[in-house]
Amino acid sequence: MKKIIISLAACFCMVLAGCGALGNNGNGGGLSNVINSVLGALGSESTLGSLADLVIGSVKLTQADLVGVWGYEAPGCAFTSENLLAKAGGAVAAGQVKEKLTPVYNSLGLTAENTNLTFSNNGQFSGKIKGIPVGGTYTFDPNSSAVQLNMTLIKLTGYATRTSTGMSFTFESKKLLNFIQLLTSLTGNSTLQTVGDLSKQFEGVRVGFDMRRYQ
DSSP: OHHHHHHHHHHHHHHHHHTTTTOTTSSSHHHHHHHHHHHHHTOSOOSHHHHHHTBTTTSOOOHHHHOEEEEEEEEEEEESOHHHHHHHTTHHHHHHHHHHHHHHHHHHTOOTTTSEEEEOTTSEEEEEETTEEEEEEEEEETTTTEEEEEOSSOEEEEEEEEOSSSEEEEEOHHHHHHHHHHHHTOTTOGGGHHHHHHHHHSTTEEEEEEEEEOO
16 A cells, blocks of 8 residues: 555656646645646545555454444445556546446345345354345454355355445455355346456456445
8 A cells, every 4th residue: 555655646746846836826726726636536535545445455354343233335346456456546446346336236126124244253144135144154364354254055255344434345256246146046147247347347356345334
């Protein structure tokens, strides 16, 4: 994340130098315009904190951070490294991923009531995906932020990252696609292919669910 911050700072200084810092009128209007332009280019999630949250493992979590009841809030995404985040375009790319996922998730009818997860402090989890019950055991690796969900029919490894309103649980797109298709039996649903296609458009992206803690 330091590399991203340094790169942004360097670009910002170069832009300031090219614009004469305060502009020709000396009243600060030029500087204000430059700042607005730079922040605008970063997209809606323009704070450095939100950029850090987009990289898996950048913000260290513990198993205790997962314990609770989490309800679906919006599509989620995260990147596997700072370099891939920067290469993809940072928060702008994240916004594009979520924008493409929104109609897919809407078509599935995902809500906080029918899509939620509960993690206990004894390694058990339960929940629903589109109303279909899931459950089993889980393990959490604080070094990689990996959450392994061990269910009867499948094992699914996801990653936990913080969001401004809670937690994001993301997965390799093909595995998430296969999991959703297994649960919903929609193996021929072309709309769902959008989930898998995202991995081709954005290298190192993980997709899933932004969730808000309810308990």
